[in-house]
Amino acid sequence: MERIEGQKEWGWLIVLYVFLAGMGGGSFLFSFIMLFIDRYSEVARIGAFVGPLLVLIGSALLLIDLGSAKRAYLLFTTPSTVLSSWMVRGAWIITAFIILGTAYALPSFETFEGLPWNQKSGFGLGLGVVAAISGLTVAIYPGFLLGIIKSIPLWNTSALPPLFFLSGLDTGLAVIVLIALPFPSIGVEGLHLLGAIEAGLIVFMLVALSAYIEIVRKAGATAALSIRLLLNPFFIGFVLLGGLLMPLFVFIWGAYVKDPKVVSLLHGMASVLILAGGLALRWSVIRSGVRIKVR
């Protein structure tokens, strides 16, 4: 009997990065939409700033994780690798997102009001659209980063990018909810709306997650082993129960509560749970990545 072991090459820092990238991309996306349709702008302008910030932190972690960070500049000086390596693509996209996203977000803050564009100006909107697209990509991209690694069947599946993307939206929205809590302007209604969207996302997530597990389970011996490794009490507890089912329950419950304080409390709790679940999901998937046997 051989012991099943997940890969050990990529650890906590990468997990955090993948988590933050999804969350950052997701929260920017929602913020952009909210700003675009001009609702809850107070919350959204912060969200639009927090998104790139989260990705920036993630990227910093990524940098720390490198063995020879001093050579990281080579990412941008070796254009030929853009054709092959998802990591380079990711680097460009992330950089673009951080710059564009920040540029889009900044004019809504007093200090930067002097900038020659704002979120309503054509240029600003353009920035926003491009940043939103890159944010979308940033949220999806970790799925591809892992997904093209054929030697790890748990990752090497088309079911992974959607899962990570949905989780990105899910956690991104949770961030928005958390940002919104101190703002009375969001109102019970707003919270209910966000909660409803979250609940929807969670349902999608549940579907995507089941699909993911089922698809991988049938993808061969090593894949099945990985799933066995993945479905441990930690995963069930933090991802499935804590990260999805409990928040779903809370959001549904919250929809019937009218007291803003209680709603805020419930939604806050649920969002924290979602964030923890999102992180646990990345951790589980990354650390359960069993390499295929060579022979």
Next chain:
Amino acid sequence: MGKKELYGRIVKEMGALRPLFGEAPNRWKKVDPSSIGEKKTLFGLCRACMQGDCATLVHMEDGIVVRVEGNPDAPPNWGTLCPKGNAEIMALYNPYRIKTPMIRTNPEKGLDVDPMWKEVTWDEALDYAAEGLRKIREKDPRGLIICKGWGQRDTIMRKPFGQAFGTPNETGSHGALCTVHFPTGLVQSGHPVAIVDLEYCQYHITLGRSLGPNFSSVPGMRRFARAIARGMKLIVVDPRSSYEASKGEWVPIRPGTDLAFLLSMAHVMLHEIKVFDVWFLKNRTNAPYLIDEKGEYIRDPETKKPMMWDTVENRAKPYNGEFKDIALSGTYNIQGMLCKTAFDLIKEEFEKYTPEWAEKITTVPPETVRRLAREFVEHARIGSTIEIDGFTFPFRPVSLNVERNVTNRRGGTYADLVGKIINMLVGNIEVPGGCLSCGFRGPIMGPTDEGTTTPRYEAVPRPFTFPPEHATLQEFYPHQHTAPHLVLNAILYPEKCYLPYRVEGWLSVGGNPIRQNAQPEKYVEGFKKLSFVVSIAFHMDEPAILSDVLLPEHSALERLRVASFHVQHQSIDNEVSGLKMIQLREPVPTLFNTRNADDIFMDLAERLGILYGEGGLYDYLNQDEDFVEKSDGLSLNGEWKLDLNRRYTLEEIFDRQIKGWPYSGGKGLKELREKGYIEYWKPKKEFYLYYYFPDNKTRHPMYFMELKRVGDRLRTNLLEHNISFPMIEDMDYVLNLYRPIPHWVESSEFRGPEEGYDLWAINWKTPYFACDSSNLTGNPWLAEVYTKDPWESVILINPATALRKGLKDGQMVVVESRYGRIEGRLKVSELFHPDAVGIGGGYGLGTCQSNPLNRMGPNFNALLSIDPITYDGVSAGQDTAPAVRVYGKEEAR
């Protein structure tokens, strides 16, 4: 905690020992400044296993060894090298070596007791050692044991030192678990063992031995791989599906029951197949000799020669007369006595050993025995011949060979002898394709005055004296191999061993019976009884930490060495058959305050006053002859003998040995340095001993009269002194093993299950551990590999057995024999017979100051016994498959 984690932890724990060894790197001698920037290559000679004959190149840069690799241009390995040889650098740059002479200050001894070493100068250490040895010598020189072993096989002075000192007690720690020599010395006049001719062999049955892969013996593996590639059929009868078995057909057998298998195979050949090499049996064995009712040869009244029956003239004649036709079978009335041929007697004895009988003992299905016997006979191509160098040989491309895991138990010698009978039935002894001895090649198989091959090497019985002269008790075990276990009995129970003196001192040079023999706790007890222990030591192994003084020696790479090439123990083919060669090892610069063991011997001898003059070390060195290669080996010949009154350097002595070597053509050490070896190829035909005594010029014994004779003499002597064998009540327990026809006997472990010991533990050499030369288990490169190897340093049992005992893969278990108990991690494996508990290599034990890696893993040998009831009474080999029980550690009482 898995094996890998444990290894990691041990590497970390090594740090705890640092104060003891100092800041090791700082104490390594600085490289010679002149070598900075210099790149050079030295000729090396590997010493990572007992064979020690692989030619290497030692590459140096800036005075540092950067690579040891096979020498692509030189035999016998032509550039190939095993993992042990490739890892030799780490044995050199090893901070656990003993780096300077040391004297004990703590009188309390134990493997885990700090001796409180005091570092001293070489002069102080040598004076101290010489003084201690002098005291012993003055009292009784026989009181000193000199113990060699695989840790040091490069010295040429050890034996002469012992002779000059006056002790007959020079023995090896390594041999008692490998008593494989007697039958080949008896039947083929050869040493050390019988091997297979892989140049031609088509069908090979091997038991209890390795053709090379098991311990990654390079020449063995080269030939093995070639033979398999050309399609030789290989049958491996073994409790374990070994490296070899994995390339051939595995016939699983219950551990320790090979004798029964061999008897049943012989039965099938004699009673069912009945196809023999009749010409060979009649003309080249004593099978047709006529035997009387007492088991003695019928002799010609005039010439006293044994007789055979001429079926045409219908009368018995001395074997060397002219025969029209020789009777192989029949009962005849001669000299008023009913006589039978030896062949008939053997056949009668073997009649009861049916495969069905054997199956109950061996678990081998009868149809398998029958098939193997049939295939063996079919492949023998009886009657065929082959011409080599213009000489016509019988051609028999089959061979059956056995070794230590067959021979090391009561009845083991019989098992080897039955193997010889099986081979003789198809006439494959010492002919191309067949079963060959692997020592000196020359006219050694000549007949005695009874017409049978002259017993040589360990088949020559040592004389009986009472009280015994030897602490090895060779008087009682006249065909013994090395005997540390008997020495230990003599130390612990001198009265029971009838020893007229006391063993007082021990000089270790590469020998380590504590780890490499049995019952380590008893050895420690024995060591504690000694008044003075000296170790010429490489690392802090078990004898070293029990020593009074340590004389640190060079690592293998640092030792100058000139050696003659021996035929390897695993097999032979044309790649090296007929090769006469001497090989050189140029030493690398030393790292510590160490010396060559031979220089230490000369210094000690000089201080003891036994170096010079007649009866001195040099005198004995002059007389010394290579034990195996005889005149073809290196010795001091003719004009090159040493002047007994002056001191020589080791280089001078080697130079003289080379110049006196019969094939050196006058070359010396200087010329040897040119390419690292001097070779001489003899014609291939001269490799086969048949060549020297063809046709009916000699006869291999099939009826083992010599064995009977030695047994009869032993009985007479014991009765005369009214004693039995030491610590054996019933002398017939041993004397039953001296019959002229092998028969079934039970080993001491056979009835283990009746006492609740329902499995048998087995051991084998592994690719990373051949014989503890260069402290292989402490080599971190090898450790990194063996800790990942699924079958190393674990306890292996068949899944069905594990299930039956409720044991789980990965759990800690206890293996307990009647003599010792070890613990280890369980691994279930389909590669093992359900009655076997597999524990490979030589892991475990170690000392509080040794490399922690030496303490890791199960120490198989701790399950073995020094009790004489576990020996084969002929070879004194201990049982290597002890009956054991296995249980989970939490159930430990």
Next chain:
Amino acid sequence: MVIDLKRCAGCNSCTIACKAEKGTPPGVGYHRVEKYEVGRYPAARMGFRPIPCMHCKEPACLEVCPTGATYKRYDGLVLVDHNRCMGCRYCVLACPYGARHFIRRIENYYGHFGRTPYEILKQKNLDEGIAVKCDFCVERLERGRLPACVETCPAQARYFGDLDDPKSEVSNLIAKEHARKLKEEFGTEPSVYYIEG
């Protein structure tokens, strides 16, 4: 390279020769031998598979390498330029053969005793924080010698030569013995072929 598993007896000479040739630190090796069991008792036997870098025609490691540190030489050798590697370990994960290692820290074999003179000398060009792998002993090849694992193999189970030359020994062997490549479904087109045992 062709590895004849009929001959291979799993001794790991290749692994240690590689270690000695390259002076790789603990936990880092450019070569390994996978050992496993085949079949059930009493038909069980040992199986071995030596695994060097496959020097693929379509290397997965090269594909993912973001900095161009991994490159393919004119003769097909897949090499790592240590000066370009930023240590992201993407290649280590991507290689289907587990042939790559990341040197996080250069440890020494005798633990706290410090590095041996051999290690100090051999590792002077080795960096921490980079990915490393088998280079088929490129500096030996340039001296006209074969890779260390090939020369040292006591079973003479390894062959090295030019796969592009249809008349080479390796090409002949591959054709004659129907040698196969590992994980062909990955599309990496390895240059190491196995004659199955």
